[in-house]
Amino acid sequence: xxxxxxxxxxxxxxxxxxxxxxxxxxxxxxxxxxxxxxxxxxxxxxxxxxxxxxxxxxxxxxxxxxxxxxxxxxxxxxxxxxxxxxxxxxxxxxxxxxxxxxxxxxxxxxxxxxxxxxxxxxxxxxxxxxxxxxxxxxxxxxxxxxxxxxxxxxxxxxxxxxxxxxxxxxxxxxxxxxxxxxxxxxxxxxxxxxxxxxxxxxxxxxxxxxxxxxxxxxxxxxxxxxxxxxxxxxxxxxxxxxxxxxxxxxxxxxxxxxxxxxxxxxxxxxxxxxxxxxxxxxxxxxxxxxxxxxxxxxxxxxxxxxxxxxxxxxxxxxxxxxxxxxxxxxxxxxxxxxxxxxxxxxxxxxxxxxxxxxxxxxxxxxxxxxxxxxxxxxxxxxxxxxxxxxxxxxxxxxxxxxxxxxxxxxxxxxxxxxxxxxxxxxxxxxxxxxxxxxxxxxxxxxxxxxxxxxxxxxxxxxxxxxxxxxxxxxxxxxxxxxxxxxxxxxxxxxxxxxxxxxxxxxxxxxxxxxxxxxxxxxxxxxxxxxxxxxxxxxxxxxxxxxxxxxxxxxxxxxxxxxxxxxxxxxxxxxxxxxxxxxxxxxxxxxxxxxxxxxxxxxxxxxxxxxxxxxxxxxxxxxxxxxxxxxxxx
Ligand code: COA
Ligand code: AMP
Numbered sequence: 001x002x003x004x005x006x007x008x009x010x011x012x013x014x015x016x017x018x019x020x021x022x023x024x025x026x027x028x029x030x031x032x033x034x035x036x037x038x039x040x041x042x043x044x045x046x047x048x049x050x051x052x053x054x055x056x057x058x059x060x061x062x063x064x065x066x067x068x069x070x071x072x073x074x075x076x077x078x079x080x081x082x083x084x085x086x087x088x089x090x091x092x093x094x095x096x097x098x099x100x101x102x103x104x105x106x107x108x109x110x111x112x113x114x115x116x117x118x119x120x121x122x123x124x125x126x127x128x129x130x131x132x133x134x135x136x137x138x139x140x141x142x143x144x145x146x147x148x149x150x151x152x153x154x155x156x157x158x159x160x161x162x163x164x165x166x167x168x169x170x171x172x173x174x175x176x177x178x179x180x181x182x183x184x185x186x187x188x189x190x191x192x193x194x195x196x197x198x199x200x201x202x203x204x205x206x207x208x209x210x211x212x213x214x215x216x217x218x219x220x221x222x223x224x225x226x227x228x229x230x231x232x233x234x235x236x237x238x239x240x241x242x243x244x245x246x247x248x249x250x251x252x253x254x255x256x257x258x259x260x261x262x263x264x265x266x267x268x269x270x271x272x273x274x275x276x277x278x279x280x281x282x283x284x285x286x287x288x289x290x291x292x293x294x295x296x297x298x299x300x301x302x303x304x305x306x307x308x309x310x311x312x313x314x315x316x317x318x319x320x321x322x323x324x325x326x327x328x329x330x331x332x333x334x335x336x337x338x339x340x341x342x343x344x345x346x347x348x349x350x351x352x353x354x355x356x357x358x359x360x361x362x363x364x365x366x367x368x369x370x371x372x373x374x375x376x377x378x379x380x381x382x383x384x385x386x387x388x389x390x391x392x393x394x395x396x397x398x399x400x401x402x403x404x405x406x407x408x409x410x411x412x413x414x415x416x417x418x419x420x421x422x423x424x425x426x427x428x429x430x431x432x433x434x435x436x437x438x439x440x441x442x443x444x445x446x447x448x449x450x451x452x453x454x455x456x457x458x459x460x461x462x463x464x465x466x467x468x469x470x471x472x473x474x475x476x477x478x479x480x481x482x483x484x485x486x487x488x489x490x491x492x493x494x495x496x497x498x499x500x501x502x503x504x505x506x507x508x509x510x511x512x513x514x515x516x517x518x519x520x521x522x523x524x525x526x527x528x529x530x531x532x533x534x535x536x537x538x539x540x541x542x543x544x545x546x547x548x549x550x551x552x553x554x555x556x557x558x559x560x561x562x563x564x565x566x567x568x569x570x571x572x573x574x575x576x577x578x579x580x581x582x583x584x585x586x587x588x589x590x591x592x593x594x595x596x597x598x599x600x601x602x603x604x605x606x607x608x609x610x611x612x613x614x615x616x617x618x619x620x621x622x623x624x625x626x627x628x629x630x631x632x633x
Pocket of ligand 2: 239284285363364365366367368386387388389390391392414476477478490492493499502503504
């Protein structure tokens with residue numbers, strides 16, 4: 001089938017199409033009702049199906065005689081360690097950990113938080129939860145205790161699974177004290193904390209609620225897979241929204257399993273046995289879908305990488321791993337390629353490795369600039385495929401479906417709509433715009449299987465955030481346009497979410513933290529262009545009347561506050577003091593205007609502006625601090 005044929009069929013006959021895809025996985029009870037609606041009228045897939053995703057990821061392959069195949073390769077340049085785990089080994093450890101969790105009183109329907117770096121035990125913990133119907137919520141290790149506490153209070157875990165430490169480029173990060181601090185900060189108290197001790201010398205304070213991971217696994221019986229209904233929440237994954245409170249995206253089990261199997265074959269074009277590497281983190285959706293569940297369901301070997309594209313130890317790491325483990329398809333964020341390109345502009349390291357196993361390099365998480373794409377194509381003998389999706393969708397929405405038909409690559413475009421996603425570009429009033437005109441990227445309901453079910457315990461926010469702006473359509477929060485050939489170009493977020501080195505962050509959340517500084521009367525945080533990280537935050541601050549704090553002190557204290565409250569990953573480095581912020585006459589801060597000034601883009605001064613002279617004022621201040629296009633930091 002051509003792309004056009006398969007895509008058209010998925011849109012015109014969704015129930016028939018997804019019934020066929022559901023046959024690609026094994027169910028305890030195969031669904032008969034393919035597409036229906038929940039009590040709010042929101043589309044539901046496979047509502048009467050029963051399955052277990054841990055069974056699909058592990059046990060099934062062992063039953064099929066493939067237990068000796070490598071499931072995970074853990075490659076950790078930061079600890080100089082490479083370890084391989086077969087499907088049988090993973091299953092034994094996961095089943096015993098699940099058995100241990102049962103002995104701690106966990107049961108189907110409970111929630112557990114996982115706070116871990118990129119080590120195999122993070123994936124084992126996720127799979128152990130899935131095995132017994134416990135809904136997991138993985139929190140990215142770069143988030144500070146305060147952020148962890150917000151998530152603990154929202155999803156109320158009975159258990160937290162963590163480790164002694166993580167390793168960043170130049171330091172060991174003690175995780176356990178961060179978890180203890182988060183528990184202190186939170187109102188909800190988990191019953192137990194399971195701690196995997198990596199014995200890397202970090203401080204591991206002991207608390208009464210602690211349970212040793214190794215002792216728990218060693219002393220427990222293997223737990224069997226518990227069948228769950230299709231709509232059973234496999235996980236809650238918090239992502240940044242336009243307020244200070246993160247949104248708990250709820251993922252179902254059955255639709256997700258079908259969608260991931262479909263993605264591995266039809267988008268990523270990997271065959272069973274292939275080695276798949278998503279160089280991301282289990283704390284992000286990419287890690288959930290394409291480090292853990294997707295590759296394992298498809299019986300691929302998945303790489304767990306603990307390191308960075310550069311400085312661990314140098315910018316040859318990606319190429320060394322591809323060559324050494326014969327990676328067939330890889331996924332990373334453009335920022336990683338930009339980092340490598342900066343350190344090795346002529347690709348000298350690349351020439352030292354045999355990269356012939358690599359069939360395709362997938363890129364996502366942020367906009368891929370054409371220079372980066374071209375650099376990649378010049379140096380690497382595999383197509384670079386940009387594709388677009390979100391935490392909410394759980395799997396790609398726009399791509400070049402490599403397993404169907406490789407369409408010509410148009411630099412700057414993320415490809416065409418993926419099967420099941422009826423993507424439209426709307427103007428503010430909900431009418432479709434003409435080709436090549438920019439608008440809001442929306443998807444006609446029903447979204448295909450595997451996409452978000454709801455926001456955790458917050459259906460009103462789910463409706464208000466995604467469904468109400470354009471009735472009958474899901475609103476992605478991104479802007480973009482389609483060309484005459486239906487290629488889609490994403491131009492960026494239309495809200496206050498920013499993307500820093502492929503990490504999705506909320507400027508509203510940063511504003512809350514910056515505002516808490518005693519000298520700050522008012523502030524705005526905006527995302528400005530950065531040649532390495534894509535975007536970085538910039539805080540513009542108005543100090544309190546008669547407050548004479550020096551800029552240096554305010555900047556340092558604010559940076560520290562953001563690192564403490566949100567985490568180092570926020571990458572706030574620039575804080576500037578302004579006399580006032582540009583506002584409309586009704587008092588709304590004009591963030592987009594400030595972004596355009598900082599990025600040196602042409603802009604129109606909104607007619608609603610309170611006082612036009614502020615444009616020059618902001619420009620002068622940014623020049624003084626050498627920010628944005630003037631940024632030499
Ligand atoms: N635990 C603790 N701290 C973390 C962390 C984690 N899991 N992840 C990041 N941090 C810290 C970093 O140490 C850094 O701290 P610093 O300011 O003290 O140096 C800060 O958060 C920012 O981290 P990062 O954005 O990773 O920047 P970097 O300068 O260390 O590295 C890149 C730059 C481009 C190499 C890196 O961002 C990268 O590899 N990006 C790819 C992103 C990616 O895969 N995203 C997933 C979406 S697909
Ligand atoms: P996350 O939910 O963290 O995966 O972030 C999703 C957001 O990242 C999207 O809404 C986009 O704004 C951005 N994004 C993801 N992939 C791409 C891409 N290929 N091109 C441009 N932006 C992207």
